Amino acid sequence: MQRLIYFMQVYRExxxxxxxxxxxxxxxxxxxxxxxxxxxxxxxxxxxxxHEPVSVVTETVTLRAENQRLRRSNxxxxxxxxxxxxxxxxxxRLRRKLEFKxxxxxxxxxxxVVGQSIDAVRNxxxxxxxxxxxxxEQMPIVSESGLVGRVVLTSDNYSIGQVLLNMDFRTSAxxxxxxxxxxxxxxxxxxxxLSNVAKTLDVNEGDVIVTSxxxxxxxxxxxxxxxxxxxxxxxxxxxxxxxxxxxxFSRLEEVFVMLYKADEEKITLEEYFDRR
Amino acid sequence: xxxxxxxxxxxxxxxxxxxxxxxxxxxVGVTPDLLLIYVVVLSLREGQIPGTVGGFxxxxxxxxxxxxxLGLGALTKTIAGFVAGFFFNETSPLQPLSTYTFLVxxxxxxxxxxxxxxxFLLQGMPVGVSEIVFKFIIGTTVYTVVVALIPYFLFSARSxxxxx
Numbered sequence: 087m088q089r090l091i092y093f094m095q096v097y098r099e100x101x102x103x104x105x106x107x108x109x110x111x112x113x114x115x116x117x118x119x120x121x122x123x124x125x126x127x128x129x130x131x132x133x134x135x136x137h138e139p140v141s142v143v144t145e146t147v148t149l150r151a152e153n154q155r156l157r158r159s160n161x162x163x164x165x166x167x168x169x170x171x172x173x174x175x176x177x178x179r180l181r182r183k184l185e186f187k188x189x190x191x192x193x194x195x196x197x198x199v200v201g202q203s204i205d206a207v208r209n210x211x212x213x214x215x216x217x218x219x220x221x222x223e224q225m226p227i228v229s230e231s232g233l234v235g236r237v238v239l240t241s242d243n244y245s246i247g248q249v250l251l252n253m254d255f256r257t258s259a260x261x262x263x264x265x266x267x268x269x270x271x272x273x274x275x276x277x278x279x280l281s282n283v284a285k286t287l288d289v290n291e292g293d294v295i296v297t298s299x300x301x302x303x304x305x306x307x308x309x310x311x312x313x314x315x316x317x318x319x320x321x322x323x324x325x326x327x328x329x330x331x332x333x334x335f336s337r338l339e340e341v342f343v344m345l346y347k348a349d350e351e352k353i354t355l356e357e358y359f360d361r362r
Numbered sequence: 363x364x365x366x367x368x369x370x371x372x373x374x375x376x377x378x379x380x381x382x383x384x385x386x387x388x389x390v391g392v393t394p395d396l397l398l399i400y401v402v403v404l405s406l407r408e409g410q411i412p413g414t415v416g417g418f419x420x421x422x423x424x425x426x427x428x429x430x431x432l433g434l435g436a437l438t439k440t441i442a443g444f445v446a447g448f449f450f451n452e453t454s455p456l457q458p459l460s461t462y463t464f465l466v467x468x469x470x471x472x473x474x475x476x477x478x479x480x481x482f483l484l485q486g487m488p489v490g491v492s493e494i495v496f497k498f499i500i501g502t503t504v505y506t507v508v509v510a511l512i513p514y515f516l517f518s519a520r521s522x523x524x525x526x
Contacts, residue, residue, distance in 0.1 A: 099414070106418045106440045129426045130426075274488065
C-alpha cells in the first residue's frame with residue numbers, strides 16, 4: 087500500500103493525466119444522455135445571454151459591408167420577384183389543370199445568429215430563439231439562400247444549430263432535374279458531396295440539389311446547392327459529385343427555423359421495420 | 363480565491379470571444395484556438411498539474427457551451443496543458459511567457475491538441491490525409507501561434523517594465 091502511495095506521489099502528474107483522460111473518454115457515451123443535454127441547454131442559455139451584447143458590436147463593425155451587399159441583393163431580388171410572380175401564375179394555372187394539391191407552407195421563426203462555433207470540423211451556430219418560440223430539436227434551419235442546417239439542442243430562449251458544414255450532417259437529397267437520389271454530406275472544405283450516385287445516372291454540372299421526400303428531418307424541395315463538379319473515379323462504382331452550397335456560411339446573421347416536424351407515424355413504421 | 367475567480371472570468375470572456383468574434387477572422391474555415399493559448403499560459407504560470415487540470419476544466423466548459431462532442435475538448439486540452447507543463451519554470455514562472463519559448467510551447471501544445479482533435483473528428487470523413495495534415499492540423503496550429511503573438515508581446519512589455 088505504501089509503495090502504491092509512494093508511486094502515486096512520485097508520478098502524480100501522470101496519475102492525474104491518466105485520471106482526467108479516463109474521465110474525458112468516459113464522457114463520450116454521454117453525448118445523447120437527456121440529463122446532460124438539459125445541462126448543456128442551461129449553459130448555452132447562459133452563454134447566449136453573454137453573446138448578445140458582443141454580437142451587437144461585431145454586427146456594427148460589419149454593417150457597412152452588409153448594407154452594400156443587401157442593396158445589391160435587393161436589386162437582384164426585385165428582378166427575381168418579378169420572374170417568380172410570373173412563374174407562380176403559370177404554376178397555379180398548371181396546378182389547377184393537373185389538380186395538384188397546393189403544398190402547405192410551413193411557419194417560420196426568424197432568428198439571429200448570436201454565436202458560432204467554427205473549429206473547421208464541427209460547425210454549429212447559436213440562435214436567439216428557443217422552446218418559448220416553438221423551436222424544437224430536429225427542426226430545419228433555412229435562410230433566403232437555402233438550407234442552413236437543423237436544430238440539435240434547445241433551451242428556453244436559445245438553440246444550437248448544426249449547419250451543413252459539419253461532419254455529423256447528412257441528409258437525403260435529390261437532383262431536381264433528373265430526380266436522382268443521393269446523400270448530401272460535408273467534404274471538409276467549403277463544398278458538399280452528393281454520394282451514393284451510380285456512374286450510370288444522369289447528373290451534370292449546374293444541376294440543382296434539393297432535399298428529398300426520404301428525409302425524416304427536412305420537408306422535400308428545400309434548395310441545398312448547385313452541382314459544381316462531376317467526376318468518374320476509376321475503380322469506383324459511384325460518381326464523385328461536388329455541390330456548392332447555396333448558403334454563404336461565413337456571413338450567416340439572420341436565419342429562420344422552420345416549425346416542421348416529420349411524420350411520426352412514418353418514422354415509427356420505418357424504425358419498426360429496421361428492428362425486425 | 364480572487365486569483366481563481368479571475369481565471370474563471372477570463373475563461374468565460376474567451377468562450378464568448380471565441381464564439382462571437384473569432385469566426386469573423388477565420389481563414390478557409392481555420393480559426394485560432396484562444397482557449398488553447400490560455401491553457402498554455404496557465405501551465406507556464408502555475409505548473410504542470412494546475413495546467414493539466416485547468417486544461418480539462420476549460421475543455422469541458424468549451425464542450426458544454428459549443429455543443430461539440432462532449433469529452434473531446436476536455437481530453438485534448440488536458441493533454442495540451444500537460445505537454446505545456448513540461449516547460450514550466452518553477453523559479454521564474456513568468457520568464458517563459460515573455461520569451462520565444464512561449465510561442466514554441468503554444469506550437470507544440472497545439473500540434474498535440476490538433477492531432478488528437480482532428481484525428482478523432484475526421485474519421486470516416488471524405489477528407490484526404492494531406493488536407494488533414496496541412497489544413498486542419500498545421501493550419502490551425504500556425505494560426506493559433508500567430509494569434510499567440512498578442513499575449514507574447516503583452517507579457518514581454520510587462521516583463522520589461524518590471525525589470526526597468
